Amino acid sequence: AGMFSAKGLTSFFSGRKIPVEQDLGMFNRFIAALLDPNRNLTVRYSTPFDTLDTSALQQTFQKAWKAVPEPTAYHVKSNDTLALFYPVDKKIKIKSEGTDPQTDGTVWTFANGMKVVFRKTSGNLIRYAMMIRGGYTEVPGIKEGESAFVGDMLSLYDICGMSPMRFRNMLEANGITMNCEVAIADMCIRGTAPVGKTDLLFRSLLSLHKSRSINKEAFNYYRRCEALRQEAFRLTAEGVNAVTDSIMCPDFYYPVTKTVEKLGDDLQENAEKYFASQFNKCQDGVIFIEGNLDPHNLQKFLVKTMGSFRASKSFSVRPKVNYRLRSGWSTYTVNGAEHLIGDGPSANLALSAERPFTMQNWCAFRIATEYLRRELIRDMAPLGQYFEIYPRLQLLPTERISVFVNSRPCPPEGLPAGVEPASSMEVMSHMRDALVRISEGSLQAVTLKGLKDALAKEMAAEAADPDYIMEAFLLRNSEGKDVLSNYSTFLSKVTAEDVMSVVSALEKGSKVEYIIK
Secondary structure, three states, rough: OOOOOOHHHHHHHHHHHHHHHHHHHHHHHHHHHOOOOOOOOOOOEEEEEEEEHHHHHHHHOOOOHHOOOOOOOOOOOOOHHHHHOOOOOOOOOOEEEEEOOOOOOOOEEEEOOEEEEEEEEOOOEEEEEEEEOOOHHHOOOOOOOOOHHHHHHHHHEEEEOOOOOHHHHHHHHOOOEEEEEEEEEEEEEEEHHHHHHHHHHHHHHHHHHEEEEEEEHHHHHHHHHHHHHHHHOOOOHHHHHHHHHHHHHOOOOOOOOOHHOOOOHHHHHHHHHHHHHOOOOOOEEEEEEEEOOHHHHHHHHHHHHHHHOOOOOOOOOOOOOOOOOOEEEEEEEEEEOOOOOEEEEEEEEEEEEEEOOHHHHHHHHHHHHHHHHHHHHHHHHHHOOEEEEEEEEEEOOEEEEEEEEEEOOOOOOHHHOOOOOHHHHHHHHHHHHHHHHHHHHHOHHHHHHHHHHHHHHHHHHHHHHHHHHHHHHHHHHHHHOOOOOHHHHHHOOOHHHHHHHHHHHHHHHHEEEEEEO
C-alpha cells in the first residue's frame, strides 16, 4: 500500500519548481536512453516449448535491434481523389421536411425515397452513418459462422481502381474514417470526417457502392492476418466472453464470434452479391449526420448529391431466426500455459436469460449489473483479484440480457502485506457462493436510491453525448427500440423487485464457467 495520501501526492507534483529548460533537458535524456539500443533494454523469453533455441533467438533479436532501418515514407498523391465518383449533375427535390422527435434533428425526405437526418453539433468533426436494412441473413450461400466476417468484406474490394489499402490511405490522409458493420437486420457504414470534407465523404460513399471490384489478394491477406489476430484475442477477456456466449447458444447459425476456420473461400464473392443488392435500395434506410454544418448549405449540397444514390421499390423484411439458449450450468477448464498469448490465469462467468425489452426493464438491468459488480467486489476483495463486468443487451433474433464477469489476479506488488492472489478454482468457488447469496437476498431502499441516482447521472451524460445519440437513433431505426426518450421517467419507476427479478433471472438462466489455470 502507498505511504502517501492522494492529497499528499497531488501537493507534491503540483508544487514542483523545476525550470522549464531543465525539465525539457531531463525529458530528452530519458527519451534518448529509452531509444538507445545499448541502454535500458531487458529481453525476457517465456515459452512452453523446450525445443526453442533461446541463444539463437537472442542473437537474432540483437542483430535486428542494432540494424539501422532505411527511412521509409508513404505519400498519398492528391490525384488519388480524382478517380472517385462524382455526383450526377441532376438535382432531386425534397419531398418533405420535419423534425425527428428522438434527436430533435432535421429530417429531409427526398423524391427518390432516401431520408437524411441532420443534427447540428459543435466541433470540427462530423459523425455520419449510412444504414440500409437487410443483414447477413440475405447474403446468398452464406455458411454457418461466416456472418461475423461479412462487414469486413467491404474493405477488401478495389474502389475506383484503387487497391483497398490505397483507398484507406486516401481516406486517412484526409482525416476520414469509414467502417462497415453488418448485423442480423441491417448494414451500416459509419465514421467521422472533418467538417470541410463533406463533399469528399459523399464521393467516397458513392464510389464505394458504384465502383467495386473483387481483390482476391486482399482477401487472402486478410485471412492470414485474422488467424494471427484470433490467436492473440483467444484468451483475453473479450475473447473468453465471445467463447462463453457461443457456448450458451450452441446452434446459432449466425454467431458474432469470428472463427477463421469457418471463413469460406467464396465469402468475398457471395458478400459482393449482397452489397450490390443493398446499394440498389439505398432508400430502405437512413443517413444520419451530426456536425457543425450550416443546415441551408447542407440541404443545397444534398439536393445535388442524393440523386446519385440508387433507389428501388424493394424493401427488406426483418428476418425470423430461431435458436435455442442453452439452459443450465456448465464448466470449462483451460490450461493457459499452452497458449503463447493471453492474460494469464482467470475465472470467468457468463450469465444470460431471455427477457422482453422495455425501457423500465432496461433501466432495471443496468442497475442490477452495477449491484452485482459492487457485491462481487465486496465478497472477493480478500482474494487478491480485480473484476471487470460487461453487461450486454441483445434484441435480435431474440430479446436477451447477459452479464460477463472476468476475474484476474492483482499484481502481488499492488496487494497489501499478507494477501496473495487466490487460484482460479478458488475464485470460481467463491463466485458461485456470492451469486447465490446475492440472488436470494434483498435490495435495501437506501442502496436502490444510490444506484438509481448514479444511473441517472450516467444516462444524463449519455443523452448529451453525440456518439450515444447517434447509437440510439440507429437502434430505433434498425430494431425499433428507443433507449433515449423519457429515460428519467422510466428510471424513476424501477423498484427493488424489478432489480432482484433481473438478478434472479440471470442466476437461474444459462450459466457458463470458464476457468483458465
